[in-house]
Amino acid sequence: MRSEASVLHLDLDAFYASVEQRDKPSLRGKPVIVGGTGGRGVVATCSYEARVFGVRSAMSTREARARCPHAAFLGGRFPAYGEASRIVMGLLREVSPLVEPLSLDEAFVDLAAGGVTDFSLEGLTAFGHELRARVAEATGGLTASVGIGTSKFMAKVASDLDKPDGLVVVEPGREQQLLRPMSVKVIPGVGPATAERLRRMGVSTVADLQSRGEEELVLELGQAHGHGLWRLSRALDDRPVVAEREAKSVSVEGTYEEDLTDRRVMEAVLTRQASSVATRLLKHGLSGRTISIKVRLHDFTTLSRSTTLPSPTDSASTIARLARTMLGDLDPSGGVRLLGVGVSGLADWVQDDLFGSVAEAEPEEELPELPELPSRMRAQWWPGQDVVHARMGRGWVWGAGSGVVTVRFETAETGPGPVRSYKADDPELAPWTRPTDDEVS
């Protein structure tokens, strides 16, 4: 908690639905519901006109149709949302370099790290109004709710107080007074399960929570959660605004209109999902050691299985093979409504100056010289993939890209090593050969 209200939270109102209304005037003033439109879809966002009928985010589309049959039901145009989001995040970065996006429509901004110097109530209020006006102008009329406070927690609570199209500044020292009468559900991390446990303890407001000792909360809710709630109930929040957070996992999942019962179909689904995960890993220059599958049965019980490899992969075929093998451990014969594939334990490997995770763990390790490598290795172009796998001795080299081949050298002895990029027509790559059939498995 800071002595000045220098953390800002901005939240675009009913974001997806507002973009639709902006782009299609006939939808303005009408209930608009964006989300899954199939039999098992849920509402992602709905316009305020739809909320009047009791439609809410995460409600099943079936129920939303029952409550508001005359609404426009839309599947969503994510490129348009992404573009609007980029514009807004760009505006925020003009305010301060420390911008932490939470999703397409939400971000924290550290005002103290930027150009703002007047943290008086009047100064911040004027600043907030101006920022909202800039957002509306730059996005063709999208409105945002803004909260400003002494911490992330307070800024977020504040932005929720006057939605939509609102601005609330919580002055330093007024946090307790504001929070005490509120439901414990305002605290991030208190969802339905925690709220119910707290209710059984006789805790429903923040003031109730403040009356409980830290030990009691830790005993009831676990170390991290209990300690965290004890602090947040007192508005104690030191979490910094963090601009660049690295991805920790990449996953793809899908819920099917009808339960899958044929194992061969499930394997085909996993294979396709593995490809899609691999494509995204490649696009972002990532690879990961842990491959997971997620299986949701007809009765909604959710199972997961994972396997950790000795070194990271971005290979669609490797991910797919492991995913199918893990499915073999499970009994999905009663029907499966959801299947998913994910990769975690990610390591960067595209930037020239980066080393792999194993090398990072043991920085002293001597790594082989790269320039002489190409003449000594053989490359494998995996069928249908813009990916190169090359083998050298007992080691492996990965590469990928369009027009550029990026290679990471690794041997069993040294682990992941340095990375180098070549143009696809670089003569250094000439010695590489296409794989023979027995090398592609």
Add this chain to the structure above:
DNA sequence: TCTGGGGTCCTAGGACCC
């Protein structure tokens, strides 16, 4: 015919090592 998709973080238990 209730209940998406993409994530993050935490916990608990077991293996394994010192």
Add this chain to the structure above:
DNA sequence: TCTGGGGTCCTAGGACCC
């Protein structure tokens, strides 16, 4: 021959967030 902790890694599941 029996009894330790501590630390790390891995797996499975669950809560939560937008």
